[in-house]
Amino acid sequence: MSKYLDKFIEYMRRxxxxxxxxxxxxxxxxxxxxxxxAAFEFSNRDQDILTPKRTVKNPLYHVKRxxxxxxxxxxxxxxQGYYNAVNLEVIMLNDEQLMVNDWGVSSYSTLVRFVSxxxxxxxxxxEPFEPETIYVQSSPLAMFWPYNTDGIMLGExxxxxxxxxxxxxxLADVVTLEMRVKATKxxxxxxxxxxxxx
Numbered sequence: 001m002s003k004y005l006d007k008f009i010e011y012m013r014r015x016x017x018x019x020x021x022x023x024x025x026x027x028x029x030x031x032x033x034x035x036x037x038a039a040f041e042f043s044n045r046d047q048d049i050l051t052p053k054r055t056v057k058n059p060l061y062h063v064k065r066x067x068x069x070x071x072x073x074x075x076x077x078x079x080q081g082y083y084n085a086v087n088l089e090v091i092m093l094n095d096e097q098l099m100v101n102d103w104g105v106s107s108y109s110t111l112v113r114f115v116s117x118x119x120x121x122x123x124x125x126x127e128p129f130e131p132e133t134i135y136v137q138s139s140p141l142a143m144f145w146p147y148n149t150d151g152i153m154l155g156e157x158x159x160x161x162x163x164x165x166x167x168x169x170x171l172a173d174v175v176t177l178e179m180r181v182k183a184t185k186x187x188x189x190x191x192x193x194x195x196x197x198x
Contacts, residue, residue: 002173004112004136005183007094011109012038012187018098027100029151034098034105037153039187042092042180046083050076056148060155066139066163090114090177093141104146104154111141111160114175120166127166134174137164 015035022028033054040048049055061073061082073082096109114136117129129135140161146154 002175002179004092004094004169004173005175005179008042008092008112008175008180009183011093011096012042012184014096015098016187018100022100026102026149026151030104030147031100033147033151033153034100034145035187036189038093039184039189041083041086042184043188044087044177044181045188046080046087049083050080053152055079055153056155059153062155062157064159066160090175090180092175092180094138104144106145107141107143109141109143111137111139111164113137113164114169125166133168135166136169136173137166139164 012035015031015038019028019031019035022031037049037054040046050059055076058075059073059079061071061079063071063073063082065071071082073079091111091113093107094110094112096107099106114134116131117133117135118131120127120129120135121131142159142161144157148154
């Protein structure tokens with residue numbers, strides 16, 4: 001198995017365990033929301049995130065990629081547009097350190113992205129990339145997600161803290177979108193898993 005996919009699965013398992021181990025009811029609700037959000041997002045099922053059960057009616061997202069201006073997405077339509085773009089990317093989190101408090105969650109992790117050399121060339125990278133080759137980017141990521149008193153997500157503040165490191169991975173370590181979605185199925189909530197099976 002890809003070492004990156006293996007670390008992604010470990011990230012999901014550790015988040016699931018954090019939910020199970022939390023004894024404070026409010027913080028448990030927050031962690032469960034975060035865990036289910038991750039399962040849906042990495043399964044490309046963002047329509048299950050933007051529901052009253054998990055997200056407020058007017059969410060506010062701030063996303064800061066390294067070297068770029070802060071992007072703001074406000075309201076369900078703009079946030080849906082953000083997810084529509086994200087769903088085209090093969091991205092995942094590795095090595096997350098997750099913290100929960102009464103206000104929400106904070107996280108420090110490695111953002112991993114698989115991308116073609118042709119795509120990298122259009123993004124301002126000056127290195128010579130082979131257009132058909134898949135490369136892996138990795139960068140430190142900090143996230144702060146506030147929640148309301150009912151454990152419903154208010155939004156996301158996401159910060160890429162440094163310029164991504166770009167490498168040519170071993171073929172066995174390359175992850176496709178289909179591989180990530182398949183690996184995430186075991187973490188979907190029971191009702192969602194039943195829909196998948198049907």
